[in-house]
Amino acid sequence: MAWFKKTRKPIEPTGEKPSRVPEGLWVKCPGCTQIIYNKDLDKNQQVCPKCAHHFRISATDRLRALFDDGDWTEHFKTLTSNDPLRFTDTKPYRQRLKDTISKTGMKDAVIIATGTLDGLAVVVAAMEYAFIGGSMGVVVGEKITRAIERAMDLRCPIVIVCCSGGARMMEGALSLMQMAKISGALARLDRARLPYIAVLTDPTTGGVTASFAMLGDLNIAEPKAQIGFAGPRVIEQTIRQKLPEGFQRSEFLIEKGMLDLVVDRREMKAVIASGLRFMGAKGTSPASVPAATEPEAATEPATQS
Ligand SMILES: [Zn+2]
Numbered sequence: 001m002a003w004f005k006k007t008r009k010p011i012e013p014t015g016e017k018p019s020r021v022p023e024g025l026w027v028k029c030p031g032c033t034q035i036i037y038n039k040d041l042d043k044n045q046q047v048c049p050k051c052a053h054h055f056r057i058s059a060t061d062r063l064r065a066l067f068d069d070g071d072w073t074e075h076f077k078t079l080t081s082n083d084p085l086r087f088t089d090t091k092p093y094r095q096r097l098k099d100t101i102s103k104t105g106m107k108d109a110v111i112i113a114t115g116t117l118d119g120l121a122v123v124v125a126a127m128e129y130a131f132i133g134g135s136m137g138v139v140v141g142e143k144i145t146r147a148i149e150r151a152m153d154l155r156c157p158i159v160i161v162c163c164s165g166g167a168r169m170m171e172g173a174l175s176l177m178q179m180a181k182i183s184g185a186l187a188r189l190d191r192a193r194l195p196y197i198a199v200l201t202d203p204t205t206g207g208v209t210a211s212f213a214m215l216g217d218l219n220i221a222e223p224k225a226q227i228g229f230a231g232p233r234v235i236e237q238t239i240r241q242k243l244p245e246g247f248q249r250s251e252f253l254i255e256k257g258m259l260d261l262v263v264d265r266r267e268m269k270a271v272i273a274s275g276l277r278f279m280g281a282k283g284t285s286p287a288s289v290p291a292a293t294e295p296e297a298a299t300e301p302a303t304q305s
Contacts, residue, residue: 031051072124161201
């Protein structure tokens with residue numbers, strides 16, 4: 001019965017020809033599917049020149065975009081997590097930390113920096129998504145809290161750039177406690193009458209949204225950033241309803257009154273600067289602040305000790 005037998009051998013798939021284009025020169029934009037030259041993207045702060053899709057950027061690039069002349073001083077650089085729960089999922093947390101530290105060159109998922117932003121002395125905390133999803137563990141909590149306290153010492157505003165999947169589950173309840181700790185520090189900042197601007201980038205979710213990301217005197221988001229508490233799939237399963245189009249995106253949230261502004265990354269620095277000026281920030285460098293004539297700044301260390 002030759003009918004049911006293949007007499008001819010099927011054509012074997014040939015191995016794909018190696019591309020002659022060197023890798024990393026071009027990227028395909030997920031927004032408009034156009035091919036963009038990488039250098040054009042670099043010049044444009046990683047925003048698609050054709051459709052303004054915002055690519056995710058690292059904490060370092062973020063600081064470079066915000067500080068004058070791309071110049072800043074980093075603080076609390078050496079803090080690391082010591083795996084308090086001895087947690088293991090697909091691999092031990094201790095190992096995961098070690099791998100991520102060697103991959104990213106950072107000790108945890110946030111950089112705290114001081115410098116000037118359009119001539120204004122500021123403290124900036126920028127979160128790094130490449131470090132375990134920008135998750136907030138004890139180190140992120142401690143560093144952000146210290147950053148807020150540093151802002152109070154210097155009598156200058158703070159800007160926190162959020163980019164996070166939420167609390168770090170490998171640190172369990174200890175990571176959840178950071179929400180209260182940072183919120184408490186922000187309340188003290190508020191009592192000290194110093195401004196705080198939250199910048200929400202894609203993604204800002206979980207415990208970060210549920211605490212400091214939404215507590216800014218101004219909450220500014222980047223276009224089309226995903227911002228929410230629980231993910232859309234979990235919500236759909238819980239409420240058994242289809243979610244509306246564009247749910248948990250910046251544009252949806254501003255319509256519902258959850259945000260103050262949606263700002264293009266290329267205008268972010270100017271908007272933050274004018275926001276801070278509106279809230280009374282003065283153009284001084286951090287170095288000159290202790291010598292400032294403002295009586296509060298001079299007496300503060302004395303009253304604390
Ligand atoms: Zn595009």
